[in-house]
Amino acid sequence: MRNPLSDTIVNIKPSGIRKFFDIASERKDVISLGVGEPDFETPWHIRDEGIWSLEKGKTFYTSNSGLIELRREICNYLSRRINVEYKADSEVLITVGGSEAIDIGLRAMVNPGDEVLIPQPSYVSYEPCAILAGAKPVIIELKNENDFRLTKEELSEAITDKTKLLILPFPNNPTGAILERKELEDIARICVEKDIYVMSDEIYAELTYGNDHVSIASMPGMKERTILINGFSKAYAMTGWRLGYAAGPKAIIEQMRKIHQFAIMCAPTTSQYAAVEALRNGDKDVEMMRESYDQRRRFLMNAFKEMKLPCFEPYGAFYVFPCIKEFNMTSEEFALALLEDKNLAVVPGSAFGDSGEGFLRISYAYSIEKLRVAMGRLAEFITKLREKS
Amino acid sequence: MREKILNYIEKNSRVDLAELSVLLGMEQVDLANELEAMEKEGIICGYHTLIDWDKVTSERINALIEVRVTPQRGQGFDAIAERIYKYPEVEATYLISGGYDLLVTLEGKTLKEISNFVSSKLSTLDSVISTTTCFILKKYKDHGTIMKTKNEDERMIVTP
Numbered sequence: 001m002r003n004p005l006s007d008t009i010v011n012i013k014p015s016g017i018r019k020f021f022d023i024a025s026e027r028k029d030v031i032s033l034g035v036g037e038p039d040f041e042t043p044w045h046i047r048d049e050g051i052w053s054l055e056k057g058k059t060f061y062t063s064n065s066g067l068i069e070l071r072r073e074i075c076n077y078l079s080r081r082i083n084v085e086y087k088a089d090s091e092v093l094i095t096v097g098g099s100e101a102i103d104i105g106l107r108a109m110v111n112p113g114d115e116v117l118i119p120q121p122s123y124v125s126y127e128p129c130a131i132l133a134g135a136k137p138v139i140i141e142l143k144n145e146n147d148f149r150l151t152k153e154e155l156s157e158a159i160t161d162k163t164k165l166l167i168l169p170f171p172n173n174p175t176g177a178i179l180e181r182k183e184l185e186d187i188a189r190i191c192v193e194k195d196i197y198v199m200s201d202e203i204y205a206e207l208t209y210g211n212d213h214v215s216i217a218s219m220p221g222m223k224e225r226t227i228l229i230n231g232f233s234k235a236y237a238m239t240g241w242r243l244g245y246a247a248g249p250k251a252i253i254e255q256m257r258k259i260h261q262f263a264i265m266c267a268p269t270t271s272q273y274a275a276v277e278a279l280r281n282g283d284k285d286v287e288m289m290r291e292s293y294d295q296r297r298r299f300l301m302n303a304f305k306e307m308k309l310p311c312f313e314p315y316g317a318f319y320v321f322p323c324i325k326e327f328n329m330t331s332e333e334f335a336l337a338l339l340e341d342k343n344l345a346v347v348p349g350s351a352f353g354d355s356g357e358g359f360l361r362i363s364y365a366y367s368i369e370k371l372r373v374a375m376g377r378l379a380e381f382i383t384k385l386r387e388k389s
Numbered sequence: 390m391r392e393k394i395l396n397y398i399e400k401n402s403r404v405d406l407a408e409l410s411v412l413l414g415m416e417q418v419d420l421a422n423e424l425e426a427m428e429k430e431g432i433i434c435g436y437h438t439l440i441d442w443d444k445v446t447s448e449r450i451n452a453l454i455e456v457r458v459t460p461q462r463g464q465g466f467d468a469i470a471e472r473i474y475k476y477p478e479v480e481a482t483y484l485i486s487g488g489y490d491l492l493v494t495l496e497g498k499t500l501k502e503i504s505n506f507v508s509s510k511l512s513t514l515d516s517v518i519s520t521t522t523c524f525i526l527k528k529y530k531d532h533g534t535i536m537k538t539k540n541e542d543e544r545m546i547v548t549p
Contacts, residue, residue, distance in 0.1 A: 021547040034547035124549045173549075291393070295412035302411040345547060368412070 012131060015124045016351030020335065024345040031374050032345040036173060038237035038318070039365045040292075043285040046236060046278045053273035060269065064261040066094025066245070067272045073279040074245055081205070082215040084223055090250045093257050094267045098203045098231040098244035100260070103129045105199050105227045105246055106165075108255040110135040114164035119150045120353025121321075122169040123201070127353075135164070141355035144323060147312045148177035152186040159190070165197045168216060171204035174352045174361035175321040176297075176314025181214045188219035198226045203244070204317040206235035206286050209294045213316075217247075224249050227256075232271075234317075235286050236278040241271035293318050296364040296371055303375040307382060318365045321349065325358040327385050335360060341384075342377040390415065394423060395432070400533070402436040441536050443528070451480075451496050451525040452503050454511065455489040457518040466490060469516045478506055489521070500524075 024030055041047075065071065071088040079085055086092055095101040102125055110116060112134040118126045119140045130137040140158045142148045155166070168187070170179045179187070191198055198216055205213040217226040231244025246256060260266075300320050304311045311322035324334050331348035338344050347363075349356030364371060393413055398404070406424075410417040427433045442449045458469050466484050473493055474482040481494040493511070497503040507522055528536055 015549060017547055017549045021545070024546045030546060032546045035544050036548045037544060039542065039544070291396075294414075295397075298411050298414050299408075347547060351549075368408075 008132065012128045016332075017124060017347060020332075020345075020347060020351065023336070024339060027339065027343065030339070030343050030345050031370060031377065033362045033364070033366060033371075033374055034345045034347045035363050035365055036319075037239040037365060038234060038289065039367065040237040040289055042236065042238050042241070042274075043278075043282060045281060046238070046274050046285075049277035050241075050270045050274035053270055058269055058273055062094075062266045062269050062272055064257055064266055065092070066267055067269075067276065070094060070272050070276050070279075071245075073276055074247065077279050078228075078247060082213070082218050084215065084217045084228075084247075086247045087250075091253055092245060092247045093253050093260060094272060095231075095244045095246060095260060096264055096267050097233060097242045098201065098229050099125055100264065101227075101229045101231075101244050101246040101256075102126065102199070102201065103132070104256045104259040104263070105229065105252070106130050106133040106135065107259055108252055109133075109197060109199075109227070110164055113162060115160060115162040117155070117158050117163060117166040117196075119154075119167065119169060121148070121172070121174050121349060121356035121359070122167070122352060123173050124352065126167050126169070126201075130167075136162070138163070139353065139355075141353070142175070142177070143355070144312060144359075147314075148172065148175040148321065149179055149183060150187065151183070152190060155187055155190055159194050159196065163194065163196055165199055166191060168198050168200045170200075170202075171208055171213065171316025172319075173204065173317050174319050174347065174349065174356065175359075176317045176319040177312075177321075178208055178213070178314075178316040180211065184214055184216050184219060188216055188222045191225060192221040196225070198222065199229065200226055201229045203229065203231050204234050205230060207290055207293060207318060208316045209290070209297060210315050227252055232275050232278055236275075236282050237285075237289065238271070238274070238278065241268065241274060243267055243271040243275050293364060296366070296368060299368060299371055300362065300364055300375070303371075303379070307375075307379045309378075309382065318363055320362050320364065321356075321359050322362065323359055327382070327389075331357055331360055338378070338381055342381050344374055344377045344381070391423060391427065391432075394420065395427075398433075398436075439532050439534055441528070443536075448498060449496060450498070450500060450503060451494065451528075453523045453525065454493040454495060454507060455485075455521040455523070456491040456493055456511065457489045457520075458491060458514075458516045459518060460490075461516060469514065472514060473511065476506070476510065478502075 071092040074092050075086045075088045106129045110133050114135045115138045116130040116135045117138050117140055119142050127137045138158055140154050200216050202215060217223050217228045227246055227248035229246050232238040304322055309322045311320055314320055331350045335346055335348040347361040349359030349361055406417055406421055410420045460466050461468050470482055478495055479493055480496050483492045485492045495503055507520055512520055
C-alpha cells in the first residue's frame with residue numbers, strides 16, 4: 001500500500017506540550033500550573049446572550065466575514081483601545097479563535113521560500129503554520145537578559161532579502177514579556193524601511209500590568225502592513241467559544257476570507273452573538289480579571305524571590321518564566337522530576353522553542369489558594385535539589 | 390489604593406497582612422496603617438463570616454419585614470428607624486423607596502420568636518402603620534456568594 005501521509009505534516013514535530021499532557025494526565029491529584037487559559041468562567045451576561053440567541057433561533061450560518069454588528073463592535077473597540085480605525089465591512093474577519101487567524105493569515109501572505117521571522121519562546125503554532133503555508137520559518141531567539149523582548153538589533157540581524165513577514169507575539173505566551181512604545185517604534189521603523197509585513201498576535205492585549213498595551217498597528221506606516229490578531233478567549237475568558245478575529249489591509253483580509261470561506265464557512269454563530277455582548281458590556285469583567293491576575297502575578301514573583309529562583313518581572317499575559325539553569329537539568333527533566341516528586345505540573349520552557357530551554361512556564365490562571373500550595377511544593381523541591389548538589 | 394484594599398477584603402477579610410501586601414503591591418506597614426485608618430473612619434465597619442447555616446444542625450429562621458410607618462415631624466424616618474434597629478434581633482434596617490418605607494431583616498431561632506417580635510414589639514410602635522412578614526425559605530446566594538459547592542476545575546491539565 002502507498003504511504004497515505006503528507007511528508008510535510010509528518011516532518012513537523014508534534015507539540016512538546018502534547019507529550020507532557022499525556023504524562024501529566026495519567027497521574028492522580030496533580031496540581032497543575034500548566035494551563036494556558038483563564039480559570040474564570042465566561043461572565044454570566046455574555047453566556048446569557050449566547051443562550052438568548054439560541055432561544056431566538058439564531059442557529060444559522062452568518063456571513064463568511066462574521067456578523068456585521070460584531071465587526072462594528074470590534075472596530076469600535078480597536079479605535080477606543082489602540083487608536084486605529086478599521087472598516088467593519090472590509091478590514092475585519094471573524095475567525096475560529098485567534099489560532100485560525102494565524103493559520104490563514106500566513107497562508108494568505110507567503111509564497112514558497114519566503115522567510116517568516118518568528119521570535120521564540122512563543123506560542124506553539126507559528127512555526128508549523130508557517131511551514132504548512134510553504135514559508136521558511138526563521139527563528140529569532142529572544143534572551144533572558146532583555147526580559148525576552150525583541151530588540152531592534154535582533155530583528156535587523158535576522159532580516160534577509162527573502163524576509164516577508166515578522167510575527168510579533170506580545171504580550172507573550174510563555175514568557176509574559178511585553179513590548180513598550182519605544183521598542184515598537186524601533187521595530188516599526190525597520191519594518192517600513194525593509195518593507196516587511198507584521199502579524200501582530202495581540203490575544204493577551206487586555207492583560208498587561210502597568211501600562212496599557214500598545215499595538216504596532218498604531219505606529220506610522222504600519223496599519224497598511226500589519227495583520228492584527230486578537231480574540232475573546234483570554235480577555236473575556238471565552239476559550240471554549242472558539243472566537244477570534246483578524247484586522248488589517250483589505251487586500252489581505254480578502255484573501256484570508258477566501259480560505260476561511262472554503263475551510264470553515266463562518267465562525268460559530270452563538271459565539272458571535274455572545275461576543276457582541278462582551279464588547280458592549282464586558283469592560284468591568286476584564287478589569288476585575290486583570291486585577292485578579294495582577295495579584296497572583298505579584299504573589300508568584302514574591303514566592304520566587306523567597307525561594308531565590310531567578311525570574312524577570314513579566315508585565316503581560318498570565319505566565320511567569322523562571323530560570324532553572326542552576327540545577328543542571330533540562331527544563332523537561334526538571335518538569336518531569338517535579339511532577340514525579342511533588343505532583344506539580346508546569347510546562348518546560350523548551351516546548352516553546354529552543355531558547356526556552358532552561359526555563360519553566362508557570363501559569364497563574366489559578367486561585368491564590370492553589371498557587372500557595374503549588375509554591376510550597378516547588379520550594380520543597382528546589383530546596384532538596386540544592387541540598388543534593 | 391483604598392478601593393483596591395476594600396475590594397479584596399470585602400470578599401476575603403481573613404487573608405494575612407503579609408500576603409495581602411504582596412498581592413496589592415504595597416508595603417505591609419502602609420497596608421496596616423490604611424486598614425487602621427479605615428476602621429477608625431468607620432469605612433470598615435466589621436469583619437464577618439458568611440455561614441451557610443442550613444448545613445449546620447441548629448435551626449435558624451430569617452425573615453424580611455416590610456414596614457409602613459408615619460414619618461415624624463423634624464426627624465423623618467430616622468427616629469422610628471432607630472427605635473427598630475436597636476433591637477438586637479434586628480439584623481438590618483433599610484429605608485426603601487416604593488410601596489413601603491422600611492425593610493427590616495430579622496434572625497430568630499423559631500417562627501414563634503419572630504412572630505412575637507413582630508406582634509409585640511414592632512407593630513405596637515406608634516408610628517408603625519402596618520407590617521408584612523416574609524420568611525426566607527432558601528438562600529441561593531448571599532453577599533455575592535453562591536451557596537452551592539463550587540465546580541471542580543474543568544480545564545485540561547496542560548494546554549498551550
